[in-house]
Structure formats: structure tokens, C-alpha cells
Amino acid sequence: MTTHRVARPLAFGLALTTLVGSFVALELWRDRVYGEPAPGDAVLYVRSGDAVRRLSLSFTPLVADLYWIRAVQYYGDMRLSRSPNKRYDLLYPLLDITTSLDPDFTVAYRFGSIFLAESYPGGAGRPDLAVVLLQKGFRAAPTRWRYLQDIGFVYYWWVGDYQEAARWFDKGADIPGAPWWLRSLAAVTKAQGGDRRGSRQLWQSLRDSADNEWLRNNAAFRLEQLDALDVIDRLTTIVSAFKARTGEYPASWDTLVRAGLLRAQPLDPTGSPYVLDPATGRVGLAADSPLNPLPVGAQAGQMALQPAR
Amino acid sequence: MHAIDTEDLTKDYALGFWRKRPYRALDRLTLAVEPGEVFGLLGPNGSGKTTTLKLLLQLVFPTGGRAEILGRPAGDVSVRRRIGYLPENPYFYDHLTAVELLDYFGRLLGIGAADRAARIPRLLDQVGLGAERRLALRRCSKGMLQRVGLAQALLNEPEVVFLDEPMSGLDPIGRRMVRELILGLRDRGATVFFSSHILSDAEAVCSRVAILAGGRLVASGLLTDLLAFGIKGWEVVVEGADTAAIERVRAMAARVTPIAERRYAVELPSTARPDVVMAEMTAVGASVVSINPLRDTLEDYFMRQVAEHVRERQVRA
Amino acid sequence: MSGGRLGAVALSVFRESVRDRVFYNLLLFAVLLVGAAVLVGQMTAGQDIKIIKDLGLAATSAFGLFIAVFIGIGLVWKELERHSVYSLLAKPVRRTELVLGKYLGLAFTLLVNVAVMAAVLYVVLACMWWISPENIRASWESPALDPALLVAFLLIYVQLLLVTAIALFFSTFSSPMLSAVLTFGFYVIGHFNADLKHFETVIASAPLVWLTRALYYLLPNLAPFDVTAPVVHGQAVSPGYVAMTIGYGAVYVAFLLAAGAHIFARRDFK
Numbered sequence: 001m002t003t004h005r006v007a008r009p010l011a012f013g014l015a016l017t018t019l020v021g022s023f024v025a026l027e028l029w030r031d032r033v034y035g036e037p038a039p040g041d042a043v044l045y046v047r048s049g050d051a052v053r054r055l056s057l058s059f060t061p062l063v064a065d066l067y068w069i070r071a072v073q074y075y076g077d078m079r080l081s082r083s084p085n086k087r088y089d090l091l092y093p094l095l096d097i098t099t100s101l102d103p104d105f106t107v108a109y110r111f112g113s114i115f116l117a118e119s120y121p122g123g124a125g126r127p128d129l130a131v132v133l134l135q136k137g138f139r140a141a142p143t144r145w146r147y148l149q150d151i152g153f154v155y156y157w158w159v160g161d162y163q164e165a166a167r168w169f170d171k172g173a174d175i176p177g178a179p180w181w182l183r184s185l186a187a188v189t190k191a192q193g194g195d196r197r198g199s200r201q202l203w204q205s206l207r208d209s210a211d212n213e214w215l216r217n218n219a220a221f222r223l224e225q226l227d228a229l230d231v232i233d234r235l236t237t238i239v240s241a242f243k244a245r246t247g248e249y250p251a252s253w254d255t256l257v258r259a260g261l262l263r264a265q266p267l268d269p270t271g272s273p274y275v276l277d278p279a280t281g282r283v284g285l286a287a288d289s290p291l292n293p294l295p296v297g298a299q300a301g302q303m304a305l306q307p308a309r
Numbered sequence: 310m311h312a313i314d315t316e317d318l319t320k321d322y323a324l325g326f327w328r329k330r331p332y333r334a335l336d337r338l339t340l341a342v343e344p345g346e347v348f349g350l351l352g353p354n355g356s357g358k359t360t361t362l363k364l365l366l367q368l369v370f371p372t373g374g375r376a377e378i379l380g381r382p383a384g385d386v387s388v389r390r391r392i393g394y395l396p397e398n399p400y401f402y403d404h405l406t407a408v409e410l411l412d413y414f415g416r417l418l419g420i421g422a423a424d425r426a427a428r429i430p431r432l433l434d435q436v437g438l439g440a441e442r443r444l445a446l447r448r449c450s451k452g453m454l455q456r457v458g459l460a461q462a463l464l465n466e467p468e469v470v471f472l473d474e475p476m477s478g479l480d481p482i483g484r485r486m487v488r489e490l491i492l493g494l495r496d497r498g499a500t501v502f503f504s505s506h507i508l509s510d511a512e513a514v515c516s517r518v519a520i521l522a523g524g525r526l527v528a529s530g531l532l533t534d535l536l537a538f539g540i541k542g543w544e545v546v547v548e549g550a551d552t553a554a555i556e557r558v559r560a561m562a563a564r565v566t567p568i569a570e571r572r573y574a575v576e577l578p579s580t581a582r583p584d585v586v587m588a589e590m591t592a593v594g595a596s597v598v599s600i601n602p603l604r605d606t607l608e609d610y611f612m613r614q615v616a617e618h619v620r621e622r623q624v625r626a
Numbered sequence: 627m628s629g630g631r632l633g634a635v636a637l638s639v640f641r642e643s644v645r646d647r648v649f650y651n652l653l654l655f656a657v658l659l660v661g662a663a664v665l666v667g668q669m670t671a672g673q674d675i676k677i678i679k680d681l682g683l684a685a686t687s688a689f690g691l692f693i694a695v696f697i698g699i700g701l702v703w704k705e706l707e708r709h710s711v712y713s714l715l716a717k718p719v720r721r722t723e724l725v726l727g728k729y730l731g732l733a734f735t736l737l738v739n740v741a742v743m744a745a746v747l748y749v750v751l752a753c754m755w756w757i758s759p760e761n762i763r764a765s766w767e768s769p770a771l772d773p774a775l776l777v778a779f780l781l782i783y784v785q786l787l788l789v790t791a792i793a794l795f796f797s798t799f800s801s802p803m804l805s806a807v808l809t810f811g812f813y814v815i816g817h818f819n820a821d822l823k824h825f826e827t828v829i830a831s832a833p834l835v836w837l838t839r840a841l842y843y844l845l846p847n848l849a850p851f852d853v854t855a856p857v858v859h860g861q862a863v864s865p866g867y868v869a870m871t872i873g874y875g876a877v878y879v880a881f882l883l884a885a886g887a888h889i890f891a892r893r894d895f896k
Contacts, residue, residue: 012884012888015884016881016884016885016888019877019878019880019881019884020844020881022877023874023877023878023881024843024844026870026873026874026877027843027847027874028843029870030850030867030870030871030874033866033867033870034864034866034867034870066818322894322896363712363895366712366715366716367715368711368712368715368716368894368895369894369895369896370892370894386718386719386720387718389716389717389718389719390718392716393716394712394713394716395713396709396712396713396716398709399709399712399713400708400709400710401708401710401713402638402642402710404641404642404645404646405638405641409641413634413638414713414714414717416630416631416634417631417634417635417714417717417718417719418717418718419630419631419718458713461713462713462716471716
């Protein structure tokens with residue numbers, strides 16, 4: 001009787017646990033064979049943000065969050081996709097829905113514009129839509145000079161239209177509460193658009209004004225790349241001087257150190273050593289440096305935007 | 310073997326939402342009901358009658374003690390084939406008619422289709438349900454539902470029948486029907502276990518009773534043992550008596566209550582003789598309308614027992 | 627466990643659904659589909675057949691959901707609330723049998739409902755096929771009377787069985803209001819489950835990642851039951867996928883019914 005009383009609940013508990021185990025196992029198995037269901041799939045039935053807002057009743061903020069997660073997920077999936085004809089065509093509708101549901105969704109405008117503006121295949125390659133999205137954000141919150149700064153940035157970095165970029169920086173600087181440097185950024189952009197000094201100032205302004213970690217890290221990363229470019233330029237000068245003196249390129253950094261031209265083996269801001277090609281004298285980043293790939297020349301628009309590490 | 314047997318049957322309910330306090334609805338009830346008996350479980354509302362019945366049918370599980378029906382533990386599915394149960398204020402399904410309900414229950418009881426077809430109309434006649442049997446149950450009155458409830462309790466020709474307040478919601482004709490039904494069951498050899506707070510109903514059919522108060526058994530036994538059936542006095546109603554005659558009667562009466570113009574109810578103690586009053590009245594030309602013995606009833610006994618129980622509790626507190 | 631008693635309980639549930647005019651929703655469904663067919667036929671070219679399929683499947687799912695939840699939570703609760711359970715359980719019916727019988731009854735009701743909806747959809751599609759000229763038919767991604775639609779209906783039905791089991795499970799221990807809220811909650815979570823899994827791409831804390839992953843696998847995952855998109859686009863749904871998804875649903879239902887019946891069998895009916 002006593003064993004009965006213990007054995008039955010025990011057997012029942014065991015049976016229940018087995019059932020839970022079975023359905024979890026089945027789910028794991030199915031996900032393994034057929035893949036996990038992607039959120040939102042590749043289908044977006046309702047593409048109008050206003051329509052979704054009406055459908056979402058009083059859950060708008062929550063639904064906005066969900067769409068934002070979907071947008072991030074969609075962007076991430078596409079970015080990682082190896083498909084040669086991958087498309088980002090749902091990215092803008094997803095961001096548009098998110099920001100229509102929650103017009104105050106700052107992150108969705110600022111990150112979203114980066115996703116949109118970045119050149120294909122790393123991003124959608126649609127700086128035009130990035131600008132449309134940011135303008136929508138600015139209409140919703142006309143005191144946010146950051147959206148205008150971002151629009152200027154899109155023109156500067158992805159379109160390469162420095163006059164237009166400067167115009168937007170200026171426009172941002174007009175807004176009460178905008179920082180003083182936005183005006184000087186506009187001036188520098190107008191005068192020296194596209195050179196490294198202008199770039200440095202742009203990224204510095206972004207880093208110092210960033211109100212979240214991701215944007216700050218991204219800007220810091222760009223600045224490290226610019227630093228690395230400066231160092232590479234200086235090292236190239238040293239290598240050329242050595243060649244001029246000895247008639248041949250140095251075999252390694254040690255050669256230069258022994259010649260008293262360098263104090264030690266030079267390291268990039270991430271701690272990876274710079275590489276020196278003894279045959280051509282070309283100086284560059286180590287192949288495994290996280291700073292790869294560096295922007296090429298002044299046309300920074302060709303540079304792929306890496307997510308911050 | 311007893312038809313019904315309980316030993317120290319106890320039920321605590323938890324009251325309160327956060328801090329559960331146990332509330333003892335039934336406290337160590339020990340009872341034995343013999344086969345063929347009509348047993349009345351009596352007590353005021355909240356005394357534990359319904360809890361006892363629910364424990365016997367295992368609609369609730371006991372906190373302690375045990376209960377057996379026909380020698381098997383209460384709740385045994387095989388026993389339920391042999392019993393019937395009428396819940397208090399029975400309610401069934403809105404969408405069914407009485408006939409459909411009985412057919413459904415008949416299936417659950419494992420009664421064959423032919424048997425069901427024969428038994429159901431007969432039972433409905435017996436409980437006095439006429440054309441209403443084809444009416445959706447949601448349109449039925451309380452009295453009609455009570456009749457349907459009785460019919461379903463008797464559907465399987467049970468050996469033990471549990472009736473919770475079987476007379477409630479019924480008119481006098483219905484009450485008489487239930488009385489006859491219970492006596493008919495007894496004649497058939499079935500055991501009837503019923504609860505009531507209307508004691509005159511119990512008096513008419515019970516052989517034995519148990520009285521509950523505050524979840525405890527306060528008395529049980531044969532009705533004749535429990536009640537001193539001696540006459541406590543008389544009540545004589547007279548009409549047309551003048552004041553002088555009434556004053557003369559008042560001397561021997563316990564109480565005189567004027568009812569209407571020249572009409573009085575005279576209460577006499579058991580020591581007085583009613584024929585003296587009658588003679589007195591006849592002499593002055595008044596008439597005696599009625600004369601009734603005043604007896605100790607179950608009602609009185611019940612009230613006394615409950616009052617005692619309450620006093621005891623107050624003393625203990 | 628007796629088949630006769632289970633059948634009797636199940637039949638009474640089905641009869642109650644019929645008498646409570648549950649199947650009137652079929653009328654609404656038919657009107658909706660026919661109306662939509664007439665409307666979209668005038669508005670779009672080529673896409674109309676896809677839209678009707680989308681709508682038919684979505685409406686089957688939505689109407690079924692309401693039936694599953696609102697009848698499902700009432701199956702047990704109504705018996706308790708109206709005290710009809712007292713006389714019922716005095717009959718030789720095990721409480722487990724009562725729960726299972728009720729479930730089977732609603733499962734049968736839903737089966738009839740989904741089957742009729744499938745038939746209505748096929749009839750509407752047949753009419754559209756009949757009136758469409760050849761060049762329009764050629765533009766359709768999948769045939770009008772595509773047998774693959776049956777797969778979609780089958781998975782919708784299994785999903786409804788799972789929702790019913792959720793509703794029944796909650797109603798064995800909580801109030802109908804709470805049961806309805808919880809069941810709808812699970813339905814919504816069940817469809818956004820994939821998002822839950824992907825929360826881990828946006829959250830950093832390791833315990834939270836672990837938690838969302840555990841929830842993803844433990845909560846009923848309903849999204850895989852929705853194969854509307856591939857079916858209407860004429861993409862094949864693999865039999866293995868269908869079998870695994872049905873298996874998953876069946877095991878989950880078994881779990882919920884076992885747990886629900888266990889709780890119900892121990893309840894006091896005050």
C-alpha cells in the first residue's frame with residue numbers, strides 16, 4: 001500500500017517528464033532537419049506601417065519592439081547569407097512599420113539608416129531610403145539634431161556628396177541645443193570634404209555625441225582605422241627613407257630598429273603588428289587584424305561598414 | 310456489511326486567498342446505515358450535511374477518516390453503478406431535454422438502449438414530469454429540475470440512494486410525491502440516505518436520523534428514541550366566547566391569544582383537561598373551532614440540540 | 627477507461643456545440659470567402675486565387691481558434707459552475723474519462739468545422755477556376771484545386787487540437803477568464819516563439835539567453851503549424867516535416883491532457 005502510494009505518483013511524474021522530453025526532442029529534431037522558423041519569414045503581408053498600427057490596437061509599443069527585432073534579425077540573416085542574389089527588400093518596410101508604430105523609436109532610425117545606407121552586399125546599399133527614414137524621424141521629433149547629423153553622415157560617407165552633407169550638418173547646427181562642433185564639422189566638410197582630417201572630425205563628433213554603446217564603438221573603430229592609416233603613411237615614409245639611404249627595402253622591422261629608425265616593432269591599435277613586404281616596401285595591416293579592411297583612399301564610400309567589436 | 314459506513318470522516322476546507330486558514334466543515338463523523346433503512350441526516354444550513362454527501366460520493370476528498378458504501382471505499386467506480394445521487398439544487402445541461410439527459414446518463418451507467426427506452430418514460434411519469442420532459446432544461450423551473458434530478462438518481466434502480474434536500478423547491482404535491490417515492494424505495498429494499506433541514510419531511514419517512522450541527526454529530530438514533538413523544542399540552546381555538554368566559558378559562562390556561570373578534574387560541578398545559586374548556590365554552594354558547602395536541606417535535610428537539618451545541622461552544626470559548 | 631463512456635461524453639459535447647449554434651460560424655466563413663472572391667476578382671489580376679487561399683486558411687485558423695478557446699475553457703468549467711458535475715460524477719465515470727471525453731467531443735466538433743471550411747474553400751476555388759480565362763490560370767503559382775491545401779488544413783487542425791488542450795488544461799484549475807487570457811497568451815507566444823529564440827541575438831546576459839532558449843523549447847511552438855505561405859506559393863511541404871510537426875502536436879497534447887486530467891482528478895468540487 002505504502003509503496004503503491006509512492007510508486008504511482010512517481011510513475012506519473014516520470015511519464016509526464018518523458019512526454020516533455022519527447023516533444024522537446026521532436027522540436028529539436030525538426031529544427032535540425034528543416035531549420036528553425038525564421039521570424040516573419042520572408043513574407044510581410046502588411047507593408048504599410050499605418051495599417052499595422054491600426055491592427056495592433058493598444059499593443060503598439062510591443063508590436064513596434066517585435067518589428068524592430070524582426071528588422072534586426074532580417075538584416076543579420078541577410079548579411080550572413082551566402083546567397084549570391086540576396087536581397088534586402090523587406091528591410092525598409094520593416095523599419096518603416098517599426099517607426100510608424102513607435103515614431104519615437106530613436107534606435108530604429110539611427111541604426112536602421114546605417115543598415116540601409118551601407119553598400120551592398122554588407123547592407124541594402126540604399127542611402128536614399130536611409131535619408132527618407134531619418135527625415136521621417138526628424139518630422140516626428142524636430143528637436144533631434146542627431147537625425148540631421150546622421151543624414152549629413154549618409155551623404156558624406158555613402159553618397160560622397162560633401163556639399164549636401166555640409167548642408168545637413170549646418171541644418172543640424174541651427175537647431176537649439178545642437179553642439180558647437182556641428183557647425184565646424186559643416187565648415188570642415190565643405191572645405192576639405194573627403195580627406196582624412198574631415199573624416200576624423202566626423203567620426204570624433206559621432207563618437208563624442210553618441211548616446212549609445214553601439215554607435216560609440218562603431219565610431220571608435222573607424223577612428224582606429226584612421227589612426228592605422230596615419231601610422232601606415234608614416235611607416236611608408238620611413239621605409240622610403242631607408243630605401244633612399246641603402247638602395248633597397250628593409251627585410252623586416254628589425255632592420256629599421258637596428259638602423260635606429262624605429263624604436264620597436266610597430267603595432268596597430270588592436271595590437272596586431274603591421275606587415276612589411278620586403279620586395280615592394282608596401283606597409284599594411286596584418287591579415288588577421290580586426291581593423292581589416294581599411295577604407296581605400298579618400299573615397300571612403302567604398303569602405304565596408306563593419307559592426308563594432 | 311453496512312450500506313453506508315463512515316469512521317472519523319473529517320473535511321477541512323482552506324479559507325482565504327493568501328494565508329489559508331483551515332475551516333472544518335465536518336468533524337470526525339462516524340455513522341453506519343443498515344441496508345433497507347431510510348436514514349435522515351438533519352441539521353441547519355452549514356452544519357455539514359452536504360459535505361458529508363459529497364465525501365460519500367467523493368466529489369471532495371476527506372482530510373481524514375474513511376467512508377465506505379456497500380463495503381467498498383467511497384469513490385470506487387464500480388460502486389457508482391449501484392447508487393443514485395440527487396445533488397442539492399440540481400442543475401444539468403441547458404441544451405438537453407429531460408429525456409435526453411436521462412438517456413445520456415443511462416449510457417454512462419451502461420444501460421442498454423432498449424432498457425433506457427423503457428425505463429426513462431416510466432421514471433418521468435413517476436416523478437410527475439409531463440410534457441415538460443421535451444423542454445430544454447434551461448426553460449425548466451426549479452421544481453421541474455428537482456424532479457428531473459430525482460429521476461436521474463433512480464435511473465439505475467440503485468441499491469443506495471443519496472438525496473440532498475430532496476423536498477426543496479417542491480410544492481406540497483411534489484413533497485408528497487417525494488415521500489411516496491422514498492417509501493417506495495424502502496419497500497423495494499433500497500437504502501435511502503437523505504439530508505434535510507425541513508424536519509417535518511424527515512418525521513414522515515425516516516426510521517433513523519442523525520443530527521449535525523457545526524460539522525459535528527450531536528445526536529443519532531431511532532426517531533422514537535430521540536423524541537419524547539409525550540403530549541406537552543393542547544391548543545384549543547374557540548369562537549363566539551365573551552370576555553367573562555375567556556377570563557374563567559384564562560385561570561387554567563398557559564396562554565390565551567386573541568386571533569380575531571371574539572376568537573381566541575387557548576394554550577393548555579398537559580395537566581389541564583381540554584374537555585373542561587369545551588364544556589365551559591358550550592355553556593356560554595361559544596363554539597370550539599379546533600383542538601390540537603401540542604407534542605414535542607423533531608423541530609423542537611433539533612432546536613434544543615443545536616442550542617445546546619452552541620452553548621457548549623460558547624462555554625468552551 | 628471505457629470507450630462507451632468516452633463516446634457518450636464526447637457526443638454530449640458535440641451535441642451542445644450544435645445546439646449552441648457553434649456551426650453558424652461556417653455560414654459567416656462562407657459569406658466571407660464568397661464576398662472576398664467577388665471583390666478581389668474585380669480588383670486584382672492573377673493574385674486573386676492566392677488571396678482567397680490565404681484568406682480561407684487564415685479564417686479557418688482564426689474561427690477555429692475562437693471555438694477552441696471559448697468552448698475549450700468552458701468544457702470543464704461549465705460543469706463545475708453549474709454543478710452539473712455532481713450528478714455526472716455520481717455515475718460510473720472516472721474523472722479522467724470525463725476530461726478526455728470532453729476533449730474528444732470538442733476535437734470532433736473542430737474536425738467537422740475544419741472539414742466543412744476546407745470543402746467551402748475548394749468550392750469557391752473551383753468556381754474561380756471555372757470563370758477564369760486560360761491566360762489568367764496560367765499565371766497562378768499553384769493550381770486552384772491544389773491538394774497541398776489539405777496539408778495546410780491538416781496542420782491547422784492539429785494546431786487547434788493543441789490550443790484546445792491548452793485551454794482545457796488551464797480550465798482544470800483556473801477561472802474561465804484567466805484560462806482564456808492564458809490560452810490566448812500561449813497562442814500569441816506560440817506564434818512569436820521564433821522571435822523569442824532570436825532574442826538571444828539582442829540580449830547579452832548568458833542566463834537570459836539560456837532562459838529564452840528553454841522557453842522556446844518548452845512553450846508550445848505553434849508557428850511550424852502554419853504552412854500557408856509555402857502552400858499558397860506552390861512550394862512543396864515535405865511529408866517528413868508534416869509528420870514531425872503532427873508528432874510534436876500529438877505528444878504535447880498528450881502531455882497537457884495527462885497533466886490536466888491529473889489536476890482535475892484531485893480537485894474538490896465544493
